[in-house]
Amino acid sequence: MNNYFFNYGIIGSSGKLGSEVKSVLSNNGGTIVFYHNRTGHFEITKPEVLIDCSLPDAFEKTIFYADKFKIPLIIATTGLSDEQFDQLKILSESVPVIQSNNFSIGIQVLLYLVDTAKNYLPGWDIEIEEIHHRSKKDKPSGTAKTIQKVFKDNNVNISSLRLGNIIGDHSVHFATSGEILTIKHSVNSRRIFAQGILKAVRFVLRKKNGFFNFSDVIHSDIEYEI
Amino acid sequence: MNNYFFNYGIIGSSGKLGSEVKSVLSNNGGTIVFYHNRTGHFEITKPEVLIDCSLPDAFEKTIFYADKFKIPLIIATTGLSDEQFDQLKILSESVPVIQSNNFSIGIQVLLYLVDTAKNYLPGWDIEIEEIHHRSKKDKPSGTAKTIQKVFKDNNVNISSLRLGNIIGDHSVHFATSGEILTIKHSVNSRRIFAQGILKAVRFVLRKKNGFFNFSDVIHSDIEYEI
Amino acid sequence: MNNYFFNYGIIGSSGKLGSEVKSVLSNNGGTIVFYHNRTGHFEITKPEVLIDCSLPDAFEKTIFYADKFKIPLIIATTGLSDEQFDQLKILSESVPVIQSNNFSIGIQVLLYLVDTAKNYLPGWDIEIEEIHHRSKKDKPSGTAKTIQKVFKDNNVNISSLRLGNIIGDHSVHFATSGEILTIKHSVNSRRIFAQGILKAVRFVLRKKNGFFNFSDVIHSDIEYEI
Amino acid sequence: MNNYFFNYGIIGSSGKLGSEVKSVLSNNGGTIVFYHNRTGHFEITKPEVLIDCSLPDAFEKTIFYADKFKIPLIIATTGLSDEQFDQLKILSESVPVIQSNNFSIGIQVLLYLVDTAKNYLPGWDIEIEEIHHRSKKDKPSGTAKTIQKVFKDNNVNISSLRLGNIIGDHSVHFATSGEILTIKHSVNSRRIFAQGILKAVRFVLRKKNGFFNFSDVIHSDIEYEI
Numbered sequence: 001m002n003n004y005f006f007n008y009g010i011i012g013s014s015g016k017l018g019s020e021v022k023s024v025l026s027n028n029g030g031t032i033v034f035y036h037n038r039t040g041h042f043e044i045t046k047p048e049v050l051i052d053c054s055l056p057d058a059f060e061k062t063i064f065y066a067d068k069f070k071i072p073l074i075i076a077t078t079g080l081s082d083e084q085f086d087q088l089k090i091l092s093e094s095v096p097v098i099q100s101n102n103f104s105i106g107i108q109v110l111l112y113l114v115d116t117a118k119n120y121l122p123g124w125d126i127e128i129e130e131i132h133h134r135s136k137k138d139k140p141s142g143t144a145k146t147i148q149k150v151f152k153d154n155n156v157n158i159s160s161l162r163l164g165n166i167i168g169d170h171s172v173h174f175a176t177s178g179e180i181l182t183i184k185h186s187v188n189s190r191r192i193f194a195q196g197i198l199k200a201v202r203f204v205l206r207k208k209n210g211f212f213n214f215s216d217v218i219h220s221d222i223e224y225e226i
Numbered sequence: 227m228n229n230y231f232f233n234y235g236i237i238g239s240s241g242k243l244g245s246e247v248k249s250v251l252s253n254n255g256g257t258i259v260f261y262h263n264r265t266g267h268f269e270i271t272k273p274e275v276l277i278d279c280s281l282p283d284a285f286e287k288t289i290f291y292a293d294k295f296k297i298p299l300i301i302a303t304t305g306l307s308d309e310q311f312d313q314l315k316i317l318s319e320s321v322p323v324i325q326s327n328n329f330s331i332g333i334q335v336l337l338y339l340v341d342t343a344k345n346y347l348p349g350w351d352i353e354i355e356e357i358h359h360r361s362k363k364d365k366p367s368g369t370a371k372t373i374q375k376v377f378k379d380n381n382v383n384i385s386s387l388r389l390g391n392i393i394g395d396h397s398v399h400f401a402t403s404g405e406i407l408t409i410k411h412s413v414n415s416r417r418i419f420a421q422g423i424l425k426a427v428r429f430v431l432r433k434k435n436g437f438f439n440f441s442d443v444i445h446s447d448i449e450y451e452i
Numbered sequence: 453m454n455n456y457f458f459n460y461g462i463i464g465s466s467g468k469l470g471s472e473v474k475s476v477l478s479n480n481g482g483t484i485v486f487y488h489n490r491t492g493h494f495e496i497t498k499p500e501v502l503i504d505c506s507l508p509d510a511f512e513k514t515i516f517y518a519d520k521f522k523i524p525l526i527i528a529t530t531g532l533s534d535e536q537f538d539q540l541k542i543l544s545e546s547v548p549v550i551q552s553n554n555f556s557i558g559i560q561v562l563l564y565l566v567d568t569a570k571n572y573l574p575g576w577d578i579e580i581e582e583i584h585h586r587s588k589k590d591k592p593s594g595t596a597k598t599i600q601k602v603f604k605d606n607n608v609n610i611s612s613l614r615l616g617n618i619i620g621d622h623s624v625h626f627a628t629s630g631e632i633l634t635i636k637h638s639v640n641s642r643r644i645f646a647q648g649i650l651k652a653v654r655f656v657l658r659k660k661n662g663f664f665n666f667s668d669v670i671h672s673d674i675e676y677e678i
Numbered sequence: 679m680n681n682y683f684f685n686y687g688i689i690g691s692s693g694k695l696g697s698e699v700k701s702v703l704s705n706n707g708g709t710i711v712f713y714h715n716r717t718g719h720f721e722i723t724k725p726e727v728l729i730d731c732s733l734p735d736a737f738e739k740t741i742f743y744a745d746k747f748k749i750p751l752i753i754a755t756t757g758l759s760d761e762q763f764d765q766l767k768i769l770s771e772s773v774p775v776i777q778s779n780n781f782s783i784g785i786q787v788l789l790y791l792v793d794t795a796k797n798y799l800p801g802w803d804i805e806i807e808e809i810h811h812r813s814k815k816d817k818p819s820g821t822a823k824t825i826q827k828v829f830k831d832n833n834v835n836i837s838s839l840r841l842g843n844i845i846g847d848h849s850v851h852f853a854t855s856g857e858i859l860t861i862k863h864s865v866n867s868r869r870i871f872a873q874g875i876l877k878a879v880r881f882v883l884r885k886k887n888g889f890f891n892f893s894d895v896i897h898s899d900i901e902y903e904i
Contacts, residue, residue: 179390192857408634
């Protein structure tokens with residue numbers, strides 16, 4: 001296994017995220033040897049890792065190829081059903097699988113900091129805020145809902161603002177009488193999601209099997225790189 | 227007429243705002259010569275200006291004393307009915323009357339800037355945001371609704387956050403693809419509302435009659451003081 | 453004169469701004485008929501308007517072609533000398549000339565709002581803040597210095613932060629005891645500068661001569677479009 | 679030992695912080711049995727804990743009484759010399775001593791989150807920002823310098839803004855190309871510092887001896903209260 005050079009395959013290579021992923025991986029030791037798209041299919045050799053940047057309706061193809069190649073799977077598809085998650089978990093018994101709705105490093109650090117802060121600040125008021133581009137359809141964002149889960153409380157209020165072309169801002173405010181603590185994350189380039197997937201690639205190439213999320217990647221990172 | 231020394235009366239002198247008003251006016255040339263409260267009544271001589279810091283249920287008393295003294299009225303009571311506004315307008319034919327939900331100078335400047343900005347930024351997305359202390363009952367705040375009226379569009383979204391002991395933060399975001407302009411106002415002392423009422427006092431003492439809001443005071447100010 | 457179709461020439465067509473300008477103008481009725489670059493020269497016919505997206509060292513060429521064609525000039529070059537400004541002013545006696553350091557619409561609105569606010573808030577504390585990408589060389593930014601000029605006071609403090617790949621954030625804070633008013637502008641795409649130049653093109657095509665800045669374009673706009 | 683009722687003594691009881699401390703402690707089981715001020719001295723019985731809210735020039739008195747009573751000491755005095763710290767450390771061999779420049783709970787959580795975040799975000803740009811009231815003399819604030827120490831790098835830039843009557847805002851920005859993470863803390867009442875001292879009182883009453891800072895109190899808290 002080599003951290004620096006690897007062959008990869010991609011499902012959904014032509015979308016916004018898929019294009020960024022190909023660009024980032026090519027610049028960091030990756031060679032594309034397989035892809036499967038709505039518009040085409042390409043296969044030179046067996047890849048070392050499979051990345052799914054498609055939509056849930058391509059899920060069966062993803063499982064098919066992960067199974068066929070017996071290689072690690074990184075899946076960035078959002079909106080998967082419970083049944084699809086079950087399939088991923090079965091798959092993860094034989095190969096490593098990473099699923100995440102948000103491959104930004106900063107958002108994972110935000111989630112961890114929020115989890116830490118909430119333990120130090122019992123009884124403080126909490127507000128979640130997210131800002132996205134006007135054309136975003138879901139409200140609140142999936143990431144805001146992930147933040148809400150940190151508090152294990154569906155009543156934590158989420159404010160959603162829709163403004164211009166903002167890729168994704170998320171804030172969590174903690175307040176008590178006399179003080180406020182805010183943790184905020186802003187994305188200004190979709191490229192960072194592809195960079196997160198690169199980190200995930202390096203992580204899975206070191207694993208035998210198991211089901212992971214992107215937070216595992218970040219937490220492992222701290223042991224390896226610092 | 228004297229800008230610097232004046233006798234004033236107050237309805238509702240014992241509440242949070244009333245206490246601040248008495249303190250600020252005393253330090254700026256004001257002498258209290260009349261008050262009327264739930265718990266007492268005090269009258270030395272006829273005041274030059276009457277200030278109402280009470281609740282709507284004291285409104286009849288306010289009209290009674292404004293009428294009796296024939297002096298300018300400043301009314302900070304919120305939640306007045308249409309009938310009560312009509313009574314104020316009739317009163318304003320004979321004396322000057324100032325009504326406002328928010329005697330902060332900064333919020334009036336925000337309203338003016340928002341009105342200006344909206345004309346320069348047609349078609350931009352708009353979001354209003356307000357943050358207040360957890361015990362505030364109305365949601366959204368009256369001031370956020372006043373901001374919404376600047377846009378003459380009830381569909382402009384208002385996000386309301388409830389955090390700690392925040393006195394009042396209001397933001398307006400304008401965005402288009404590629405840029406965002408935000409105008410934000412924060413209050414960190416109730417004293418400023420009393421200082422706004424002091425400005426209103428100086429304004430009405432120069433007027434014969436008429437119905438005004440606090441924005442008229444601010445806009446007049448710029449001619450006098452700069 | 454036609455607002456919608458026009459032939460244009462460009463000096464410095466291959467840089468970041470020049471590329472954005474060509475893309476935006478092509479999509480809005482513009483046809484490039486002339487360019488002059490470090491690497492080449494192209495000329496089909498006389499353009500109706502000349503745009504300079506180059507550096508100060510190309511200035512003489514710009515003056516040469518503006519003079520030759522006798523057409524309006526829009527110049528986005530920053531760091532011009534006093535002598536170069538004098539040359540532009542002489543040129544502007546015969547053709548319209550627009551010079552600006554910042555062709556963002558939002559920053560012009562910010563400048564106007566700041567100028568308005570300062571008149572309403574005499575004696576308030578003022579702080580200017582700017583955030584740009586880590587590789588920006590000048591500190592503070594030229595736009596922050598333009599904001600400082602609004603206050604006609606070189607002692608107004610400017611805080612400069614250098615973070616990631618931020619294109620340009622500028623904030624102005626006004627504060628007094630008890631309240632703060634903030635006006636903030638953020639850019640998240642260089643495309644908006646090209647869109648501002650498009651507005652400038654439409655403006656100069658309506659003018660006979662004169663020296664203008666981008667604020668004149670915005671203020672004129674409000675009369676035409678609203 | 680009882681968490682809820684305790685007798686305390688205070689050095690410097692008449693200043694801003696001392697007054698807040700007396701008010702908060704009285705409302706939470708504390709009875710003042712000793713004080714020593716510039717203007718007076720009061721002693722009923724031996725206190726269980728001594729709190730120093732004075733200035734460095736009262737330090738010898740503080741050591742004298744801590745020594746005399748052999749009780750825990752909480753010292754909020756800032757600007758102590760190295761020699762004075764050495765004296766505190768010697769004292770802490772026999773009684774527990776807590777020294778901190780900032781008894782806000784939120785700022786301690788911020789420090790901990792910043793320390794955590796920096797390990798997850800190696801190579802990211804860092805900027806520290808602090809805002810305080812216009813009359814603050816030191817620039818940057820002591821707390822901003824404490825934040826800078828977390829990075830063990832005196833070159834981390836600190837921006838200092840001076841605005842109105844702001845008690846204390848501190849922000850830390852982490853940025854890389856494409857994303858920004860901000861951790862921000864704002865104080866809007868000095869009362870919280872007194873509440874922190876109450877927490878410190880409860881902490882020292884459980885300790886035999888040792889030298890602590892306020893962060894130890896907060897970290898211990900998480901074990902006891904959650």
